[in-house]
Amino acid sequence: MRYNFDFVKHRKKFFTFSIVITLLGILTLAIFGLNFGVDFKSGTNLDISVGQTIAKEKAVEILTKAGFEEKTFTPPTIGGNQDRVTVRFDRVLLPDEVQKIEAAFVEVYGENVTKEENTVDTTIARELINKAGLAVLLASVGIIIYVSIRFEWRFAVASIVALLHDAFIVISLFSIFRLEVNLPFIVAVLTIIGYSINDTIVIFDRIRENLRFTKLKTFDDIAQLVNNSISQTMTRSINTVLTVLFAAVCLFIFGSESIRLFSLAMIFGLVSGAYSSIFIASPVWLVLKNATLKPRKPASVGAKE
Structure with missing residues (x-):
């Protein structure tokens, strides 16, 4: 042609x-x-699976109750079968802070909650x-x-x-x-x-x-x-x-x-x-x-x- x-x-x-x-x-x-993103910027990325459907607003509510202001993390994204929350923090979280977040989700969704943590430092x-x-x-x-x-x-x-x-x-x-x-x-x-x-x-x-x-x-x-x-x-x-x-x-x-x-x-x-x-x-x-x-x-x- x-x-x-x-x-x-x-x-x-x-x-x-x-x-x-x-x-x-x-x-x-x-x-x-x-x-x-977290790959090129120091901070912590959390990928949390709750085992059931979760809304973005609910994820923000749980993070806020765990003691984190909305300005300290990016808006959560929902993936998987609407049961996985991905949220990035602009600083490296301490181990007890990560445990605190996991505990906040466990309190709402039970023991089926699992997490994957990805942390990158400045260097x-x-x-x-x-x-x-x-x-x-x-x-x-x-x-x-x-x-x-x-x-x-x-x-x-x-x-x-x-x-x-x-x-x-x-x-x-x-x-x-x-x-x-x-x-x-x-x-x-x-x-x-x-x-x-x-x-x-x-x-x-x-x-x-x-x-x-x-x-x-x-x-x-x-x-x-x-x-x-x-x-x-x-x-x-x-x-x-x-x-x-x-x-x-x-x-x-x-x-x-x-x-x-x-x-x-x-x-x-x-x-x-x-x-x-x-x-x-x-x-x-x-x-x-x-x-x-x-x-x-x-x-x-x-x-x-």
């Missing part, structure tokens, strides 16, 4: 849209930062943040090297622009909507990088193949080459993204609370990855390639008789 849409003609609009989202994300990050949280950033950096460097060897440096630059675009779009959206950033979020970002570069490489491979049969003399020649290459791979790209996107949406709707934000990050990233592969990566390569064309010499004027 061929698409006749002129992807190159509207490149400035797509560049502008991405720049606006990026600037908004930078502004939000500068003002509010990221909403780090570990800082180390996790540094290692997460290092993982993304190493993945980007590896991709640059691979694409430069397999294709050329212009393809590498364009692919990294698209890759960083996707990662930052997801980070920006999580910052704008104040969604919690935890370890599954980092896994989602690394997974998104993999899918993004896969979509981009499919289009670049077709561009490289079409280059063998095309002589590039003008900007229009490059534009036609890019448009044809995107059109030829569009169906494959859409089908690939929709397949994974369907799975991510199902996980978001039907999955447990612990993987919901992971699924949401994947949804954001898959949509952004499909967009950037088509509307960002290829036009960036076009701009770089166009800079290598020699300017056409003006036609010589015939001598006057």
